[in-house]
Amino acid sequence: MSHPAQIKIPAVYMRGGTSKGVFFRVQDLPAAAQQPGAARDALLLRVIGSPDPYGKQIDGMGGATSSTSKTVLLAKSSKPDHDVDYLFGQVAIDKAFVDWSGNCGNLSAAVGSCAISMGLVDNVLQNGIAIVRIWQANIAKTIIAHVPMTNGEVQETGDFELDGVTFPAAEVQLEFMDPAAEEEGAGGAMFPTGNLVDDLEVPGIGTLKATMINAGIPTIFVNAEEIGYTGTELQDAINSDTAALAKFETIRAYGAVRMGLIKHIDEAAKRQHTPKVAFVAKPLDYVSSSGKQVHANEIDLCVRALSMGKLHHAMMGTAAVAIGTAAAIPGTLVSLAAGGGERSAVRFGHPSGTLRVGAEAQLVEGEWVVKKASMSRSARVLMEGFVRVPGDCF
Template sequence: MAHVPQIKIPATYIRGGTSKGVFFRLQDLPESAQIPGAERDALLLRVIGSPDPYGKQIDGMGGATSSTSKTVILSRSIKPDHDVDYLFGQVSIDKPFVDWSGNCGNLSAAVGSFAISSGLVDASRVPQNGIATVRIWQVNIGKTIIAHVPITQGEVQETGDFELDGVTFPAAEVQLEFLDPAAEEEGAGGSMFPTGNLVDDLEVPGVGVLKATLINAGIPTIFVQAEAVGCTGTELQDAINGDPEALARFETIRAYGALRMGLIKHLDEAATRQHTPKVAFVAAPVDYVASSGKPVAAKDVDLLVRALSMGKLHHAMMGTAAVAIGTAAAIPGTLVNLAAGGGARSAVRFGHPSGTLRVGAEAVEKNGEWTVTKAIMSRSARVLMEGWVRVPGDAF
């Protein structure tokens, strides 16, 4: 019996922040996958190795976690004053769908370097030595990200001494600015707080009434207090991911929070919108030991945060959720701000399962409405492999 042979597609496998993903130039995709739709989704699913009922993605490029089941498509920007259009697809591990509803803040750190290296940024904008400023249009959420990429001898510099908790080896620092990060297209008319409140009473069947901060910044996020959900804020991955009841409880909170935020109209829609919103729990600082064995002292952080992505506790922190944390921390009265001790602040350092992370945000209140002009954090990125990915020709 004859079988359709495999095809080769130019691709690059890159670590960005604490995530990894397969990066493509739009022009390199098969013609039928250059436009959004079922064929593009089928192609990316096959590249990553999903859906996989074994949950391992053995027959693909995915790493069987939400942090490593990611795809990126870049093209020269059609947006004025931008260099590159960045589209992110979160690939489900065990289900046949790609979630396009949000951004990946970690992989955002790799977009500028890939865009430069693959010829998507005009050479005139890249210095021989110094910092290249890459203006990124994040297509999923309709927002601008500015990446400051180090350049040495006209090439992207990836090696360096910048250390990022959750990543084993040091690399070059890439500073990211998320401009006007409140998500306009999400929830109640684009308000940063879709309910109009800094803190809501969220009724969740089987859990109770929870205090919750529901915010659209970086990515739609539901913040709850750790103690209210039976946690301490010091949990590592296994403590949550090895507890099916806890995971079910957080998914229920996520679904009811999504409904309250106006992201879905019916509860059953949450199952097909796994990437957003995120759910996170916060607590005041205490000493704990990170997953690497590194001690984290209460005096070295402002608060503790644990966040779930694609139904599992994240091993570190999603970049977009870090934007939400920094934004909420800058606004007095949110649960994040209160966990950090309250009051005005322009930056926050929080503890996560792998260590700590600092993120800054500029928040302004005008006529009773809060706006954030930008959130800033540093990540790193490194190309792991480049060449072609192969998929069966009839896979899409």
């Protein structure tokens, strides 16, 4: 019996923010996978090691968490005034499913430097800060990355510290332009229900106050105390509780229907990456997952968010954009937890520590508009070369 040989595909394995994933140039993929569709999905699933009924992704590049089961496709941009097109695929761990419905804000921090290294960006500075204009193809938005350069090479080492990442690295500033999603929900409104706060009826759980926002990524915010939490929980408190995870998934499904993202709650299972669900609370002292003490007077509020059905170990970059945007708009649950009023930046506590995100909101003809959200992350190449997969996997 003959067996297919493995093929090798040029790839870069990178950390971006508190996530990591496998990066490809679209032109380096096998011809059948250079276009969206079943072949591309099958290839990426095999690269990452999914679906894996053991939940470990041992036979692939994935790390068996939502933060490490990620793929990125890059190409020279087809859009005017942009350098690179960036497409993100969130790979399910135990299902044969790649979710293309949203962006990864953390890996966005690696896109600019990876694109430069792959030769996709023209006229790069030898020294200084290179400005890379990224077209985020999943959500049709512009991200501007400020990438440090030294002697014509991306500078990756530095002293910038990011909670959730063990070692310091070079700072990469990101600007998410017009972060309110256009294609999501009710005509692309930032608040698809038309309200800053809604009463969200969730059968079996009750009626919860909820802020549902399209900014960075569609996100459903609820109050921690309404669902029995303090907002200082770490991963084990949630992820070891199957009843809690089921509760959050039910909230997510009914919120997705109210946001117009799906028509029926049954569709939520095939849209795992979006929307996110998060819970907020006023500032409290707690000890982070690394043992670091977080003091209430150092933060404006506490936030915990779930990704792909589990509590995130830190904070998704796109959810951080949603937090910053909602905090800038008086009356949202996020703003109220942070003390109310107008603000242009917020520092929140998450399981791994703290994060600051900026956003400036304006009320224009009765509608809230946010032109830009910004934050600092870091990125680093972990390995580059080739990934190998069986030649018949796609």
